[in-house]
Amino acid sequence: MGNSEQTLPPELFMDIDRAGPIPLYYQVATRIEDAIRSGVLPAGSRLENEVALGERLGLSRPTIRRAIQDVVDKGLLVRRRGIGTQVVHGEVARQVELTSLHEDLARSGHQPSTTLLLSEVIPADETMAEHLSLPEGSPLLHLRRLRSSDDTPLAVLENYLPSDFTDLSTSALTEYGLYQVLRSRGTTMRVARERIGARTATDEESTLLDIAAAGPVLTMERTAYDNSGRAVEYGQHCYRPDLYSFEVTLVDR
Amino acid sequence: MGNSEQTLPPELFMDIDRAGPIPLYYQVATRIEDAIRSGVLPAGSRLENEVALGERLGLSRPTIRRAIQDVVDKGLLVRRRGIGTQVVHGEVARQVELTSLHEDLARSGHQPSTTLLLSEVIPADETMAEHLSLPEGSPLLHLRRLRSSDDTPLAVLENYLPSDFTDLSTSALTEYGLYQVLRSRGTTMRVARERIGARTATDEESTLLDIAAAGPVLTMERTAYDNSGRAVEYGQHCYRPDLYSFEVTLVDR
DNA sequence: TAGTGGTCTAGACCACAAG
């Protein structure tokens, strides 16, 4: 397994903007990532060392380190003390981000659509109260939606939100993703905890998803928190397993 | 939703070892994380600001920042410029780490066991060759194992490894996890890319897992890379969905 | 011995939010 010798990325760092609002480490990280994804930096090749790269670009070592570390965290690079930095082999999938299914689909070139099946206000039962850190019996907005991609049913989404969202525009929810609607109201998701599993579809789900009765579904349960750390969404979703799956990248730090 | 006022963590930073091999940022991060998990820092409370904390501990600001950022990346803290750092609400699950199912089980207090169902060397077909970045037809070690927890079947694990692992001790594989065996041979996993989905169990799987015929299974497909970025393991696994699920924490950076 | 990444310091200036 002869590793490629040291490969110097050519001057594709020409267009770095030192004055603009985009952080320098981000600009560098983006260019490294692009070089890997485009094959300019082939799998197994070694990246130029930190100090040299910093001098070449006129940037300090911490800035370069931050840039490289960001790419490492995406699973594209591996670093070893005393050795250097190398490009990880294998095809690269874009990492799951903190967005909704709606945006994921739109970004990958599909035509997402949503049917609002149910919108009601209910009192929180013990489970919901626990997940949303609210007292039992608090009013919650309960949404049930059917998400389709290019007119094929893909997922049944069940969401619960605290009472200050009970006035959400139902028309907006058929047009945009839930997270987009919340963001336009000033609520931004910052942290989400998910549990991914599988089970047998209910009769209603198999009908909605157009799959065999008692067929398997992929499930995802999620609690999302806004930028103040408050729980603002709890969801129980199920997906057609032949059309959807979750991608995760794990990196040892 | 009155947020708690600024909460000063008491002197639980007393036992910081400046001379030892453990990084200072790691010691600080660990103590913050423990304070959150133990409830000393309650949900919603504000953390002391960076500079003050640094002065109090006699550490520089970058060191403190690194410590706090590590806790943020675990989904336990949320930061806002101009505001401060707050503890995220909700119960905290330990993050999935880059270890094998065997170690996950052992760490959570269960008694894992493994039955080696098959161990053979086969030529790589197109799919395996692609995932492992090897030429088609290369010899691969193929393992099929049944993983149980407390004598209950939990998962059927199907693994493929490059030819330099064909001499793996089969007896060790029934005693330890695959990753432990590899580590003892000097191979450490650094990056893994996983795809999680669901499907119907095959007849063999439903028998092995002791579930209903044609019942649902949770599936995970994974390629793992060592510290030089080389692909060293490809696996296709299926889990009993009533006994196992995956937890993921997403953080906006 | 030379080269690499890992850690740590002591400052500086800025953007953003609150009063």
Added chain:
DNA sequence: TTGTGGTCTAGACCACTAC
């Protein structure tokens, strides 16, 4: 205006790897 986190610099010393 004040306080917060976000970015950036220019050094330093160390641990590990290869030769």
